[in-house]
Amino acid sequence: MVKNQCVICDIIAGKVPAHAVYEDDDLLGILDINGAAPGHVFIIPKQHIPILEQVPNHIVGKMFNVANRISSAIFDTLKVQGTNIFITNGVSAGQKVAHMMVQIIPRAQGDRITLEWPPKQLDEEEMSTIELKLKEEVSKIGFGSSESSAPTARVAAPAAVVNPEAEIEGEDNYLLKQLERIP
Ligand SMILES: [Zn+2]
Numbered sequence: 001m002v003k004n005q006c007v008i009c010d011i012i013a014g015k016v017p018a019h020a021v022y023e024d025d026d027l028l029g030i031l032d033i034n035g036a037a038p039g040h041v042f043i044i045p046k047q048h049i050p051i052l053e054q055v056p057n058h059i060v061g062k063m064f065n066v067a068n069r070i071s072s073a074i075f076d077t078l079k080v081q082g083t084n085i086f087i088t089n090g091v092s093a094g095q096k097v098a099h100m101m102v103q104i105i106p107r108a109q110g111d112r113i114t115l116e117w118p119p120k121q122l123d124e125e126e127m128s129t130i131e132l133k134l135k136e137e138v139s140k141i142g143f144g145s146s147e148s149s150a151p152t153a154r155v156a157a158p159a160a161v162v163n164p165e166a167e168i169e170g171e172d173n174y175l176l177k178q179l180e181r182i183p
Pocket of ligand 1: 006008
């Protein structure tokens with residue numbers, strides 16, 4: 001299924017006006033007009049890539065370097081006391097558009113922005129089981145070469161495709177299936 005609309009791709013294509021604070025060959029950093037605070041920035045890959053798993057390793061690395069740089073600039077210029085840097089990966093995690101992004105929210109004491117959760121205590125047995133499962137699975141995942149890591153084999157673009165090579169095949173991917181339901 002190919003969607004023809006991705007609001008983020010429209011921004012990248014210049015169809016929607018935006019305030020860019022950063023740009024290179026792969027990435028854009030945009031001021032969020034509906035952000036949590038003034039200076040809320042999202043960093044997006046210029047290719048249409050719906051979820052983090054599909055972003056090539058070298059772009060993932062670059063995104064966090066750029067996020068760190070923008071965060072530093074936010075500290076210096078906006079005189080804030082903190083930043084949150086995060087990704088909503090999947091609809092259940094609060095992802096609202098089918099285009100992966102890293103968000104940076106400037107934070108100040110008493111700003112009443114909530115990114116909190118009630119702490120849950122796992123029991124020891126559950127912890128051990130999860131630890132084993134995760135350890136095993138994580139050990140299978142190599143970092144590989146930065147270029148070959150994009151899972152182009154499962155490609156089939158859910159939304160507006162800027163670069164046809166970035167189409168993502170997602171039939172077996174739960175996160176993608178959910179994202180395809182985003183209106
Ligand atoms: Zn897009």
